[in-house]
Amino acid sequence: MAALDEMKMRDGVDRETVETVQSMAGTYKHGWETDIEMDFAPKGLNEDIVKLISSKNNEPEWLLEWRLQAYRRWLTMESPDWAMLDIAEIDYQEQYYYAKPKSMAEKPKSLDDVDPKLLETYEKLGIPLKEQMLLAGVEGAEEGRKVAVDAVFDSVSLGTTFQKELAAAGVIFCSISEAVEKHPELVKRYLGSVVPQNDNYFAALNSAVFSDGSFVYIPAGVRCPMELSTYFRINAENTGQFERTLIIAEKGSYVSYLEGCTAPKRDTSQLHAAVVEIVVLEDAEVKYSTVQNWFPGDENGKGGIYNFVTKRADCREDRAKVSWTQVETGSAITWKYPSCILRGDDTQGEFYSIAIANNWQQADTGTKMVHLGKNSRSRIVSKGISAGQAQNTYRGLVSMHPKATNSRNYTQCDSLLIGDKCGAHTVPYIEVRNASSRVEHEATTSKVDDDQLFYCRSRGMDEEEAVALVVNGFCKEVLQELPMEFAMEAQALVAISLEGSVG
Amino acid sequence: MLEIKNLHAELEEDSEVKILKGVSLSIKPGEVHAIMGPNGSGKSTLSYVLSGRDGYEVTEGSATLDGADLLEMDPEERAAAGLFLAFQYPVEIPGVGNMTFLRTAVNAQRKARGEEELSAGDFLKVIRAKAKDLQIDADMLKRPVNVGFSGGEKKRNEILQMAMLEPKMCILDETDSGLDVDAMKLVSDGVNALRDAGRSFLVITHYQRLLDHIVPDVVHILSEGRIIKTGGPELALEVERNGYADLMAEANP
Numbered sequence: 001m002a003a004l005d006e007m008k009m010r011d012g013v014d015r016e017t018v019e020t021v022q023s024m025a026g027t028y029k030h031g032w033e034t035d036i037e038m039d040f041a042p043k044g045l046n047e048d049i050v051k052l053i054s055s056k057n058n059e060p061e062w063l064l065e066w067r068l069q070a071y072r073r074w075l076t077m078e079s080p081d082w083a084m085l086d087i088a089e090i091d092y093q094e095q096y097y098y099a100k101p102k103s104m105a106e107k108p109k110s111l112d113d114v115d116p117k118l119l120e121t122y123e124k125l126g127i128p129l130k131e132q133m134l135l136a137g138v139e140g141a142e143e144g145r146k147v148a149v150d151a152v153f154d155s156v157s158l159g160t161t162f163q164k165e166l167a168a169a170g171v172i173f174c175s176i177s178e179a180v181e182k183h184p185e186l187v188k189r190y191l192g193s194v195v196p197q198n199d200n201y202f203a204a205l206n207s208a209v210f211s212d213g214s215f216v217y218i219p220a221g222v223r224c225p226m227e228l229s230t231y232f233r234i235n236a237e238n239t240g241q242f243e244r245t246l247i248i249a250e251k252g253s254y255v256s257y258l259e260g261c262t263a264p265k266r267d268t269s270q271l272h273a274a275v276v277e278i279v280v281l282e283d284a285e286v287k288y289s290t291v292q293n294w295f296p297g298d299e300n301g302k303g304g305i306y307n308f309v310t311k312r313a314d315c316r317e318d319r320a321k322v323s324w325t326q327v328e329t330g331s332a333i334t335w336k337y338p339s340c341i342l343r344g345d346d347t348q349g350e351f352y353s354i355a356i357a358n359n360w361q362q363a364d365t366g367t368k369m370v371h372l373g374k375n376s377r378s379r380i381v382s383k384g385i386s387a388g389q390a391q392n393t394y395r396g397l398v399s400m401h402p403k404a405t406n407s408r409n410y411t412q413c414d415s416l417l418i419g420d421k422c423g424a425h426t427v428p429y430i431e432v433r434n435a436s437s438r439v440e441h442e443a444t445t446s447k448v449d450d451d452q453l454f455y456c457r458s459r460g461m462d463e464e465e466a467v468a469l470v471v472n473g474f475c476k477e478v479l480q481e482l483p484m485e486f487a488m489e490a491q492a493l494v495a496i497s498l499e500g501s502v503g
Numbered sequence: 504m505l506e507i508k509n510l511h512a513e514l515e516e517d518s519e520v521k522i523l524k525g526v527s528l529s530i531k532p533g534e535v536h537a538i539m540g541p542n543g544s545g546k547s548t549l550s551y552v553l554s555g556r557d558g559y560e561v562t563e564g565s566a567t568l569d570g571a572d573l574l575e576m577d578p579e580e581r582a583a584a585g586l587f588l589a590f591q592y593p594v595e596i597p598g599v600g601n602m603t604f605l606r607t608a609v610n611a612q613r614k615a616r617g618e619e620e621l622s623a624g625d626f627l628k629v630i631r632a633k634a635k636d637l638q639i640d641a642d643m644l645k646r647p648v649n650v651g652f653s654g655g656e657k658k659r660n661e662i663l664q665m666a667m668l669e670p671k672m673c674i675l676d677e678t679d680s681g682l683d684v685d686a687m688k689l690v691s692d693g694v695n696a697l698r699d700a701g702r703s704f705l706v707i708t709h710y711q712r713l714l715d716h717i718v719p720d721v722v723h724i725l726s727e728g729r730i731i732k733t734g735g736p737e738l739a740l741e742v743e744r745n746g747y748a749d750l751m752a753e754a755n756p
Contacts, residue, residue, distance in 0.1 A: 449594075450557065451594045452594050452595075452596055454556050454557070454578060454594075455590065455593070455594035455596070456596075456604075456608070457555075457577065457578035457579045457582070458554050458555070458556075458578045458579075458581075458582055458587075458588055458590075459582055459604075459608035459611075459612075459664065459668065460579050460582035460583055460608045460609075460611040460612035460615065460668070461579055461607060461608060461611045462577075462579050462611070463577075463579075465607065465611060469596070469599055469603075469604070469607060470596060470599070472598070472599070473596055473597055473598030473599035473647065474597065474598055475598070476598035476599075477598070
């Protein structure tokens with residue numbers, strides 16, 4: 001009977017999906033905008049803008065220097081063109097690099113002082129900014145769960161919930177601008193230590209102009225008492241969002257961190273270039289989950305977010321463990337490779353990914369597993385779904401260095417095609433430079449099968465429900481890696497992103 | 504209940520291939536009809552055309568369920584109207600738990616009929632009882648739909664779906680194929696348990712042996728897209744003894 005009861009939970013999730021899908025008639029449901037007065041930095045990018053951003057955040061001299069150094073490096077670099085992406089040229093002078101709601105001119109002391117209109121935005125997105133228990137929303141799950149939230153609106157963080165309770169456990173969770181002020185020694189020590197300023201074109205750009213983002217510090221031996229999350233919302237027009245996230249997990253600590261993203265519908269494309277750095281020390285573990293639902297552009301490929309993200313975790317010491325789970329459903333362009341540097345011995349890296357590209361979306365995403373330490377292990381499970389005219393590429397590197405003896409990697413890449421105008425591509429790079437390591441790669445490509453859809457429909461489900469069910473089944477191995485609340489949201493998203501893709 | 508009149512159907516992609524050439528039959532509430540016939544006579548096509556699978560073009564005739572035009576409906580509307588097809592080859596859906604699939608189906612139909620959806624608890628109670636009768640254990644309910652199921656498990660699972668969906672018109676397409684004697688008994692018992700005055704069955708089979716277990720009221724012989732003979736259960740026995748050749752010769756002298 002135990003098995004049946006367990007199933008009830010998962011079952012609830014699936015039903016939730018179907019209900020959510022049914023309740024949502026439209027396609028992209030976060031496409032509205034908040035009408036609010038904003039302070040913009042002048043359009044375009046130059047050293048003065050970098051200085052302005054730095055001064056707006058009251059940054060110390062070293063950080064301004066660091067930014068300027070990045071900016072100068074960026075000027076000498078070129079936009080990468082190796083991805084299977086067809087990108088219209090981006091005019092970096094036509095963007096705003098800083099946008100802040102006017103009401104945030106004076107930093108609110110707490111979320112209670114934040115402009116209600118801004119708070120409404122998050123309420124409308126269904127993100128809890130009140131410090132309340134979050135009901136898991138699953139029948140049978142009576143216990144509420146707490147999730148601390150950092151809400152980032154365009155270029156600034158509005159506030160972070162549960163800070164006191166977290167502080168009692170020694171956990172620091174705040175915006176990165178606040179961290180620069182209050183914990184400069186930590187920021188200085190770790191910023192850029194995983195993703196150097198000049199790592200790549202977009203990382204250099206981010207290092208120069210990042211405006212906000214989240215900062216997490218988990219002290220040695222602490223298991224973070226609740227899940228941490230950041231919600232990014234792009235609202236202002238022609239404005240790029242460049243957030244920077246830094247997570248440090250000291251020896252023997254544990255944290256699960258979630259990240260969600262949405263943006264209004266617009267005809268013009270918008271730029272998003274983020275950097276996430278994670279430092280994992282001895283015996284520590286970090287679980288990082290993303291549900292990326294930036295506006296994907298309309299069904300004719302107009303508008304949408306250009307999403308260029310550098311995410312990397314450094315398992316710096318022995319037995320450190322990191323797990324990336326991503327559900328990428330939004331953005332017109334996705335260029336993203338969350339990676340693991342398995343430096344310590346017996347370290348572990350995991351990457352679970354669902355990437356959906358519908359209509360004219362293009363996704364080039366995957367991971368890098370760089371094995372440097374002995375007995376390091378990595379696992380990659382990638383599920384790519386293409387529909388409409390979309391192109392979806394998995395690109396991944398597994399690298400076993402000479403000293404990474406007895407290391408293992410297992411990679412599974414599955415692609416699912418819906419319709420006959422889309423494409424799925426798998427580009428695995430494998431380098432093995434020692435004799436004792438083992439790398440396995442499995443890849444499949446399949447189509448949503450007419451027999452499966454007919455079978456579902458003959459049992460009473462309509463076509464979209466049937467597609468949602470089959471696709472969620474395809475994604476299951478990844479979905480079950482997500483925390484419960486996210487799993488529900490992700491399942492619903494999977495279904496919504498594919499609306500109109502059949503028939 | 505089910506009225507089929509002069510039904511003609513051909514392959515959508517090749518109108519030269521005419522499969523049903525004027526099938527007529529009438530099934531009253533509570534009746535069990537069997538359709539027998541040699542390979543290629545159009546038995547499976549009839550079940551697909553009735554349930555709304557793509558790939559067939561109906562060129563003439565009609566099919567109604569309680570007066571409603573089946574051919575005008577989408578497959579899911581036919582299901583909500585009370586039609587059920589037990590597949591000859593049940594389809595595998597990886598990653599989707601058997602229970603999830605069934606609950607989604609049950610609630611989709613309830614919703615389509617304007618009924619309240621079953622809660623997780625109620626659903627669980629009902630399915631546990633029905634699964635037990637068909638000797639379907641918790642593990643099989645949890646596994647992905649039909650993935651790695653044996654032939655017998657797949658067919659039992661079809662009957663479980665039928666029991667949960669409570670259709671009024673059930674079509675069983677060669678439900679006996681691939682079953683050993685014990686499994687056939689189990690499946691037949693499952694079907695017989697569902698027989699009642701308000702529910703009708705159309706049992707498509709090659710062999711008479713299934714009809715020992717599920718005793719029909721009427722037996723039709725389908726050959727080359729037409730019903731060439733209709734009779735009682737004894738007609739099935741005649742086929743078992745003499746094959747179809749005599750009947751076919753009789754129909755096309």
